[in-house]
Amino acid sequence: MGAVTRTRTSSPASAPRPRSRTRPGPADDPIPDHDKRWRPRDRKGPTCGYTFRDKTCAKRGAHYCEPRADRAVAFPAELLRHIKGPYRRKPFVLRTWQEHEIIRPLFGEVLWSVEWQRYVRRYRRAFIIVGRKNGKSEIAAAIQLLLFVGDDEEAAEVYNAAKDTKQAEKVFGPALRMVQLSPVLARRLRYYKNERRLVDEKSGSIYEVITADAKGELGHNPHGFNLDEVLSQPDGSLWEAMDTADGAREQELLFATSTETDEPNSFGASLIDEAEKVQEDPRRAPHVFTFIRKAPATEQELARLHRIFKGHPHLPVSTDPYDERNWKWANPALDQFKSREALRRHALAAKANAAKEKAFRQFQLNQRVQQAYRFIPLDLWDLNAGELAANPTWRDGQLAGRRCWAGLDLSSKLDLTAWALLFDDGSIRWRFWVPEAVVPGLAEATDGAFQRWCDAEWITVTDGNVIDYQSIYEAIEEDHEQFAIVDVTYDKWSGEPVRQEITERTGLECYESGTTYDRMTGPMTEFSRALHAREYRHGGNPVARWMAEHLKGKSPADDPDRVRPVKPDRKTQHVRIDGMPALFFAIDGQMRQGEDEYLDYRGLSTVG
Incomplete structure (x- = not known):
């Protein structure tokens, strides 16, 4: 078979040429020398000969073909329109970095x-x-x-996929709108809504959405495939299905677009690492x-970037996220179609909230952060101490008869249990119980501090290898007699027998809750707000401080505003956080009283 070269002498479609193919970026946006990009030393093949608008490539072997790159840049500028924002309905003219660092080399x-x-x-x-x-979609x-329509491919199959149809359509939706706003493409292509499919009858090509169920996608023969937001993929099955379906196309392109993940052992992490x-x-x-742009989190990462991209004007100068x-x-x-003022607002919120700091670093700075993160800055906790408590009962007399809400985090019989009372003036009263068999291990892990807390009666030690539930019920009865407890919120893990026993002994209403995103986001968000506003006066409870120090929060990958506590592995970590979920349950109970009453709440002070 003889050598074949392809010639292109016209634009991708008959549309007026824009005055400039590239929308200018900031003055320091670099334009690289594409001929200096690393490529294999391969001199096979005849002279390229590809022509686009009177420009013909005379190179051979592995090379950068400028006419092909020109054509790829001309396609969006002449056929597509921006669909939203200040540039809506204007030609999709690539920014300098989009053109020279993505489209031209690609x-x-x-x-x-x-x-x-x-x-x-x-x-x-x-x-x-x-x-x-940053315009990934x-x-x-x-x-x-x-x-789909500009790559000289007959019967092209182009797919867009994500974890579900909703996510996949975040890319397909913009593509569909671009087609609708393009006079040329709107005439040429047909849209089948029920199938979520675009069809080019002229070439027999299709462009459609598929979901992450790879089992049904093994028959595809993709010319183009985009997997959006790999951080949300449960596994690599869909990518593998498409990756192994190549071989019948001359120059298929499979690509993934994403922000960094917070799951270090996930498919997304492995893909980004490679x-x-x-x-x-x-x-x-x-x-x-x-094309990977991540703010460095360590000095090693910073040095790596300066080594790989030496001289790039936008390289970070440090690891400071702010x-x-x-x-x-x-x-x-940034400063083009991403607002610096909006990013400043995200940064300001991140400084005041641990969950938002995680989201800022992951989604705005594209850093890989741990899914579980320290929820309470210990310096802020200490700044909220107020008057230090001499013992656990130091303000019981002052609080007698006051209305309060209770939270109970009841462990198994082999571990620590916490009870928290949140009073209507913001005071908090904690109780802790632990079986004596657990004390030596926790004392050793805390350099003897746990034993000292037990000796000082910050923690009640019950005889034997298991907690004496009767001592817990009796303490709850005692608090019910002394304080005006409105209700009790408890972890549903505790079970129905606990609820029945408390109700039978005290007549209190008990509400089931749990450490889920739905139940914890509200109380933990309010807790964080009050902490940063310095509305706590927690009295320096040493057990609560120990638990606050080790409390970690966790947010789902696709919704950084939701949060729940992460309980440590008790078999491998000699730390406990039970007092904090107990407090969150109490806050949950207080929040149930209605929005008006909740807004009248004026902060927290903590005792005991």
């Missing part, structure tokens, strides 16, 4: 295929990993549409393209 790098006897794209896999609101939609290795050494996988000079690297759209 579509311009080619090599000679002995098998197909033509020049084909070098990159078959691509990873675009940046912070949120829009650039992915433009790439998918180019593969992409970073290729970023550092492209010889590892010459067919893989990477130094604005470090923001641009993870947010290339």
